[in-house]
Structure formats: structure tokens, C-alpha cells
Amino acid sequence: MPRIPYPSPENLSPVVRERLAGNPPNVTRMLVGASEPVYLGFGALAQGLMKGSPLDPKLRELAILRVGYISNCKYELFQHEPFGRFVGLTDDQLAAIKAGDAASPSLDEQQSAVLRFVDDIVLNVRPGDETLAGVRAFLSDSDVIDLIMVTGNYMTVCRFLETTGIEVDEDAIDWNAYTAAK
Known part of the structure; x- marks a missing residue:
């Protein structure tokens, strides 16, 4: 049981309520409890990072998973370990x-x-100069900025998941369907 209850759909705007159609993952069920501008803005950021960024998906998932491991966030790892494999990370x-x-x-070396x-x-x-130079040797400045944003975003996600006590879903997200959707 979560530490903060999932919002009741009847208390949500029609725009937000529509996002709950089709049995979304528990993280979405909880996120809709934010104010509408925050929920929609956060969703746009997350979609941009996951689907719009040119950052190599393996590097993105490496960052997401490392944040999840450091944060000991079971929900994050449950959802993203399969996606890491989906994008080609090995065991x-x-x-x-x-x-x-x-x-x-x-x-x-890049990883x-x-x-x-x-x-x-x-x-x-604040990463050290040597660490920053190390990653800049492999990535464009734009990709470094995207990597910083992915890392910071998933630090937020892990803290949101752990603070609210969101339960792990029965099934992981269908990453084939997710990546195919616009």
C-alpha cells in the first residue's frame, strides 16, 4: 500500500483523467496527483528524454539503472532492467x-x-573536472547535457517512487509497445 493514496480519478481534470485510461503503471497513477501543469510538464520532459533525445539508448539506460541502484529503488529497477536488456545491455x-x-x-570506454x-x-x-572531461571525450556537449538531465530526472523519479511508496506493478512496461508509440 502506498504511503500517499493514489488520486481518485473523479477529482482529476478530463485531460489528466484520459491519461489513466487503459491501466497505466502505478507511477502514472500516482503522478496524476500532481497539479496538472506539473504532471503534464513532467510527462513532456520524460518523453523528451526517453524518445526525443539522440543520446544512445544504452547510455541512457546505464544512467537510469545506476541511479536506481544507488537509490535502491525497486520500482525503477523492476521497470528499467528489462528495458536495459531491450536496448542491448548484457547481463x-x-x-x-x-x-x-x-x-x-x-x-x-564510453560506458x-x-x-x-x-x-x-x-x-x-558537481562532477569533478576529470570525470566531466572523460565523458566529453566520447559525447557531444548536447549529449552530455541530455545525460545530466536523464540522471537528474531519474534521481527525482526514484525519490518520488520511494517517498510515495508506489507498489511495484504486476508486469513491467511493454517496451516494444512503448517505443512504437508516438
Whole structure:
């Protein structure tokens, strides 16, 4: 049972209520409790990061999963471990991400740099100059900014999930359907 109750659909605007059609995941059921501008704005940011950013999906999922592991956020990991596999991360890479093992032979140099960068952002807020330079050696400045936004967004998501006590869904999101939808 969540620590904050899921909002009642009859208390929501028609625009927001429409988003609840079709049995959405529990995170969506709770997010609709935010004010409408916050809910819609957050959704636009999340969609931009997941579907609009040119950042390599493997690197995006590496960042999301690392934030989830550091945050010990079961819901986030339940949803994104399958998506990490969907975009091509291997079990060995997932184990390295979980352990924070940037030296793992399962990670290439770019993935190792991203893992160090995400750890530095989450644990220190301001990454060190060397860590930032390490990731900039592989990514455009635009991709670095997207990576920062993904990391920060999922720090927010994990804190939202853990604070509200959202229950893990029975099934993970159908990532094939999600990626096919506009």
C-alpha cells in the first residue's frame, strides 16, 4: 500500500483523467496527483528524454539503472532492467552497472566514462573536472547535457517512487509497445 493514496480519478481534470485510461503503471497513477501543469510538464520532459533525445539508448539506460541502484529503488529497477536488456545491455553489463564497476571488461570506454560520470553526479552533485572531461571525450556537449538531465530526472523519479511508496506493478512496461508509440 502506498504511503500517499493514489488520486481518485473523479477529482482529476478530463485531460489528466484520459491519461489513466487503459491501466497505466502505478507511477502514472500516482503522478496524476500532481497539479496538472506539473504532471503534464513532467510527462513532456520524460518523453523528451526517453524518445526525443539522440543520446544512445544504452547510455541512457546505464544512467537510469545506476541511479536506481544507488537509490535502491525497486520500482525503477523492476521497470528499467528489462528495458536495459531491450536496448542491448548484457547481463554482465547490468552487473557492472549495479556494482558501479567502471573497470569491468564488460563495459567499453564510453560506458565506463558514463558510469563514472553518473556516480559523480549522484554522489557529489558537481562532477569533478576529470570525470566531466572523460565523458566529453566520447559525447557531444548536447549529449552530455541530455545525460545530466536523464540522471537528474531519474534521481527525482526514484525519490518520488520511494517517498510515495508506489507498489511495484504486476508486469513491467511493454517496451516494444512503448517505443512504437508516438
